[in-house]
Amino acid sequence: GESVGLHLPTLSVQEGDNSIINCAYSNSASDYFIWYKQESGKGPQFIIDIRSNMDKRQGQRVTVLLNKTVKHLSLQIAATQPGDSAVYFCAENTQDSGTYKYIFGTGTRLKVLA
Amino acid sequence: DTAVSQTPKYLVTQMGNDKSIKCEQNLGHDTMYWYKQDSKKFLKIMFSYNNKELIINETVPNRFSPKSPDKAHLNLHINSLELGDSAVYFCASSRTTREKLFFGSGTQLSVL
Numbered sequence: 001g002e003s004v005g006l007h008l009p010t011l012s013v014q015e016g017d018n019s020i021i022n023c024a025y026s027n028s029a030s031d032y033f034i035w036y037k038q039e040s041g042k043g044p045q046f047i048i049d050i051r052s053n054m055d056k057r058q059g060q061r062v063t064v065l066l067n068k069t070v071k072h073l074s075l076q077i078a079a080t081q082p083g084d085s086a087v088y089f090c091a092e093n094t095q096d097s098g099t100y101k102y103i104f105g106t107g108t109r110l111k112v113l114a
Numbered sequence: 115d116t117a118v119s120q121t122p123k124y125l126v127t128q129m130g131n132d133k134s135i136k137c138e139q140n141l142g143h144d145t146m147y148w149y150k151q152d153s154k155k156f157l158k159i160m161f162s163y164n165n166k167e168l169i170i171n172e173t174v175p176n177r178f179s180p181k182s183p184d185k186a187h188l189n190l191h192i193n194s195l196e197l198g199d200s201a202v203y204f205c206a207s208s209r210t211t212r213e214k215l216f217f218g219s220g221t222q223l224s225v226l
Binding site for chain 1: 118155157162164204211212214215216218219220
């Protein structure tokens with residue numbers, strides 16, 4: 001089924017610490033996943049993606065981990081900076097009635113404390 | 115040189131009015147989308163078009179009518195606006211339905 005946003009979880013981290021944002025996805029057949037960052041007043045921006053044939057993918061200061069057994073995705077941000085403050089969404093690319101679409105998670109607000 | 119641009123940025127209107135939001139992408143993508151983001155930031159797909167053809171219609175009220183005059187444009191017309199239509203509407207595009215989405219900057223619709 002699809003995620004329903006009941007509330008927006010918030011993660012507060014000290015500047016310079018590492019952040020871990022988690023996401024549970026819904027369809028075990030989904031094979032492509034993306035993390036997006038949404039700053040206030042803007043549209044979601046692509047951060048990093050991963051396909052289901054991988055468990056881990058690294059970018060610049062970001063790492064995505066995929067655990068297909070428990071349908072779990074995480075985004076790790078190293079040395080969190082004030083500019084990382086935003087809402088983060090995971091999205092799964094899933095098949096529905098013969099076509100593919102993205103289902104977004106509920107989102108997590110990341111607050112970076114100085 | 116914005117990749118996905120939508121207008122207007124803000125739209126304030128009275129209940130019962132009809133309004134349109136326009137979207138254009140210059141990425142050469144085949145697939146375009148409309149998403150609705152509610153006050154809790156939840157993003158939900160409304161429509162998807164592939165090469166001007168409707169491929170996803172997520173049980174959106176028929177007051178909402180998307181139109182794709184060509185594959186670079188996807189407009190959204192809303193009839194008889196209701197209070198519950200207040201939200202941020204995002205246009206997005208992707209090369210195919212299996213590749214990453216590029217989003218516009220959103221249209222904040224407020225129905226009074």
